[in-house]
Amino acid sequence: MNIRTFVAAALTGAVFVLAACGSKQPPAEGTAVGAPAAAGAAKYTIGMSQCNLGEPWRVQMNQDLQAAAAAHPEIKVVFKDAQNDSLRQRSQIEEYIGAGVDLIIVSPKEAAPLTAPVAAAYAKGIPVIVLDRRVLGDAFTCFIGADNKRIGRAAGAWIVERLGGKGKIIELKGLMTSTPGQDRNSGFRDGIRGSGLEIVFEADMKWLEPDARKEMESALGRFSKIDLVYAHNDPGAHGAFLAAQAAGRDKEILFVGIDALPHEGQVYVKQGILAASFEYPTGGREAIETALKILAGEIVPKEITLSSRVFTKENIAAGGEWLKNP
Numbered sequence: 001m002n003i004r005t006f007v008a009a010a011l012t013g014a015v016f017v018l019a020a021c022g023s024k025q026p027p028a029e030g031t032a033v034g035a036p037a038a039a040g041a042a043k044y045t046i047g048m049s050q051c052n053l054g055e056p057w058r059v060q061m062n063q064d065l066q067a068a069a070a071a072h073p074e075i076k077v078v079f080k081d082a083q084n085d086s087l088r089q090r091s092q093i094e095e096y097i098g099a100g101v102d103l104i105i106v107s108p109k110e111a112a113p114l115t116a117p118v119a120a121a122y123a124k125g126i127p128v129i130v131l132d133r134r135v136l137g138d139a140f141t142c143f144i145g146a147d148n149k150r151i152g153r154a155a156g157a158w159i160v161e162r163l164g165g166k167g168k169i170i171e172l173k174g175l176m177t178s179t180p181g182q183d184r185n186s187g188f189r190d191g192i193r194g195s196g197l198e199i200v201f202e203a204d205m206k207w208l209e210p211d212a213r214k215e216m217e218s219a220l221g222r223f224s225k226i227d228l229v230y231a232h233n234d235p236g237a238h239g240a241f242l243a244a245q246a247a248g249r250d251k252e253i254l255f256v257g258i259d260a261l262p263h264e265g266q267v268y269v270k271q272g273i274l275a276a277s278f279e280y281p282t283g284g285r286e287a288i289e290t291a292l293k294i295l296a297g298e299i300v301p302k303e304i305t306l307s308s309r310v311f312t313k314e315n316i317a318a319g320g321e322w323l324k325n326p
């Protein structure tokens with residue numbers, strides 16, 4: 001095994017382990033990455049706070065950050081996992097401020113509780129890149145993420161077309177105190193407006209597969225006819241599928257999700273479990289590219305919007321199709 005770990009510089013008295021470059025494992029708590037030989041000489045420390053590492057999509061985001069950072073010996077990225085706890089994530093930002101890191105990247109669990117610590121870092125002159133989920137207001141350097149309202153609208157329009165304009169829908173929502181949940185909901189409602197689609201059941205499954213499965217069990221118990229489940233992420237759509245399968249009803253219902261990771265949602269589409277998955281890129285590479293520009297003194301846009309594709313049985317072999325709707 002390629003374990004080339006060694007003790008790297010201490011930050012606020014804590015000792016971090018420098019993981020081998022190119023490792024397939026996600027960076028763990030307090031792990032710093034950079035080019036191993038030169039990492040001791042890294043000029044800049046970037047503190048990253050990830051809201052949780054319990055979901056494949058977030059593991060992928062950290063891997064994308066790590067892979068992009070590994071090519072730049074002048075930066076060292078320290079990772080912290082907030083374990084789906086907004087208070088813990090607030091403290092992590094405060095710790096990074098106290099440690100005087102050169103830049104912070106945060107993927108917040110929820111908008112409101114993370115707004116003040118992010119604004120405090122920004123006010124102290126520490127650049128902050130907010131990744132994927134937003135905070136409130138504009139006291140940060142740059143937001144990077146895909147357009148969740150647009151994805152929701154595209155999913156709505158796709159579903160209207162797929163169902164011929166009418167049907168009974170279950171909406172399994174992501175955490176509604178996080179901005180992607182709010183936007184995937186409002187965008188979807190815009191996308192189906194004026195059609196004959198009826199939302200017969202909706203629930204906040206908090207982005208979590210087991211919660212989605214439980215909510216779907218209730219929906220199946222209440223409704224003898226369900227045409228389609230729109231879940232705000234692929235784990236949610238998969239949880240709903242498992243509940244329907246256990247009830248012997250998976251063949252009569254279509255499942256649509258969001259994320260389309262190559263090893264998760266795209267596989268479900270290939271297997272015929274999901275009728276469609278809408279891509280939600282992690283933005284890890286773009287965050288490191290943007291961090292490098294900020295550290296070099298360049299002015300970056302306040303908002304960087306990433307594009308997404310839709311994957312279906314028909315287009316997956318060709319690499320999906322870019323969203324065309326505005």
Ligand code: FRU
Pocket residue numbers: 055057058132133174178180207232233234235258259280
């Ligand atoms: C992972 C996740 C993804 C989703 C994203 C939204 O925590 O739930 O599945 O697309 O967060 O922020």
